[in-house]
Amino acid sequence: MQIADLAFFWKSQETQSAMTQPVDDFDLIRRMQAGDDDAVRDLYAQYGQRLHAYALRLTNDPATAEDVVQVTLVTAWQTARAFRGEGRLIAWLLGIVHHTAMKSLRHMHQPLDAMEDAVSENQLTPEDQAEAGETKRWVRQGLKSLSVEHRAVLELVFYQGLSLDEVAKVCNCPLGTVKSRLSYARQHLRGVLSRTEEDWR
Amino acid sequence: MNHEEEVILYAANQMDANERARFEKHLADCADCQADLRMWQSLADEMQAAAVPAPAHLADSALETIHAPSQLARAFRGMIQLLRMQLMLMHNELWVGSAALMVIFLAMALLAARVEVLYFFAPILAAGTVTLIYGSEHDPATELTFSTPVSPWKILLARLTLVSAYNVFLALCATVGLLLILPPQALGELILGWLAPMTFLSALALLLSMWIGTGNALFISYALWSMQFLAMTSVGEWFVFLAPWLESYRQFWHDPALLFSIGLVLILFALWSSGREQVQWHRTIAM
Numbered sequence: 389m390q391i392a393d394l395a396f397f398w399k400s401q402e403t404q405s406a407m408t409q410p411v412d413d414f415d416l417i418r419r420m421q422a423g424d425d426d427a428v429r430d431l432y433a434q435y436g437q438r439l440h441a442y443a444l445r446l447t448n449d450p451a452t453a454e455d456v457v458q459v460t461l462v463t464a465w466q467t468a469r470a471f472r473g474e475g476r477l478i479a480w481l482l483g484i485v486h487h488t489a490m491k492s493l494r495h496m497h498q499p500l501d502a503m504e505d506a507v508s509e510n511q512l513t514p515e516d517q518a519e520a521g522e523t524k525r526w527v528r529q530g531l532k533s534l535s536v537e538h539r540a541v542l543e544l545v546f547y548q549g550l551s552l553d554e555v556a557k558v559c560n561c562p563l564g565t566v567k568s569r570l571s572y573a574r575q576h577l578r579g580v581l582s583r584t585e586e587d588w589r
Numbered sequence: 590m591n592h593e594e595e596v597i598l599y600a601a602n603q604m605d606a607n608e609r610a611r612f613e614k615h616l617a618d619c620a621d622c623q624a625d626l627r628m629w630q631s632l633a634d635e636m637q638a639a640a641v642p643a644p645a646h647l648a649d650s651a652l653e654t655i656h657a658p659s660q661l662a663r664a665f666r667g668m669i670q671l672l673r674m675q676l677m678l679m680h681n682e683l684w685v686g687s688a689a690l691m692v693i694f695l696a697m698a699l700l701a702a703r704v705e706v707l708y709f710f711a712p713i714l715a716a717g718t719v720t721l722i723y724g725s726e727h728d729p730a731t732e733l734t735f736s737t738p739v740s741p742w743k744i745l746l747a748r749l750t751l752v753s754a755y756n757v758f759l760a761l762c763a764t765v766g767l768l769l770i771l772p773p774q775a776l777g778e779l780i781l782g783w784l785a786p787m788t789f790l791s792a793l794a795l796l797l798s799m800w801i802g803t804g805n806a807l808f809i810s811y812a813l814w815s816m817q818f819l820a821m822t823s824v825g826e827w828f829v830f831l832a833p834w835l836e837s838y839r840q841f842w843h844d845p846a847l848l849f850s851i852g853l854v855l856i857l858f859a860l861w862s863s864g865r866e867q868v869q870w871h872r873t874i875a876m
Contacts, residue, residue, distance in 0.1 A: 425652055428648050437642070440644070527635040577632070
């Protein structure tokens, strides 16, 4: 791994977070508590993309993900007073998404792992697959074969940029569980990776 | 902290400058960690690339939910609407007629200076009006009503509520009118006196009118009501053996708790069976 690559990697992550408008979380919450409708719109403009991405990652179904995000916004509005500013607002919101999504998955009366196919396969157009290259393929395959709890942890760490403590809070589980899930995901993904590499040969 | 975890923190950009520098020294020599890093990086890239834009309308639909009236408020509004609709559909004669009759009964009571007149007539009037609220026999709009999504028992309950409230109101007015000949402290007793039999008799008449028609319902309920007064008049020696039975029968009509509870059961049964006519009506259509 070249150091130059790494520098680019961080840079891309930093620009991504810099792209979003800086809105004061404290101000958002204060306005929600005061019953200001625009606060919900601003909250969604600020964090909607991330909340939706997480909901979609967990549910693997666009319609359910939309419902989850909507319920999350309503819950955030109703419980804005409960947010005491311990931790970041985004972590609190993702926690609501997590809880809501898990509840709706349970209500679907399906084993959680049987849900995987919906999105990941459908969104792959033939051109996509041609372009994607092998990396994309094994990542998708690997993600697909992980349980929702493991996908949740990976998404929170690598897409949402949460610290491990924050991940534990969002998932409502001990820090140790987060670490063991990461470790399991690592082993699993590396297994998928090596199998794919063998396939290439 | 083991290396496995460090790679994750490094890849997720969660190390400070010192930690990063220290880890990079290790990374340069460790093939395993390099492989891990490549893997996590691909994962992060893939997650980044797979992100789809969030739908724009979600904030507004959430606000819609937030500002939607509560379920209770909606139910209350629906109830008021149903009552108003049924008020329009029911016969106007019902209201005018029973008011006129009540005026007559009150005049009789005042002339005779007997409160029993009201006790006798208030339940009869109530039971009479209640038999008129259900069924195509009396309601030209029944077919129309059945074609709406409102279930028949709700319609029946709405009408029963309207008529009963009106009957109680009339009887209350009459009772207040009786104050002219009545010491005020007996008022509450008098109200209880007619309210319980009125409830029971109305419920019975309603149920009977639904099952065997208005005429039969009126006949039976009036007969049952009048029977208690048999003992008051001299019925001749032939019927002396009936006297104890009649006595307990009269007791029944003076037991508010019993009357209210049986009345309630009868009303529930009437509501439950209110779908019957609808079924028949649909059957007719089908034929």
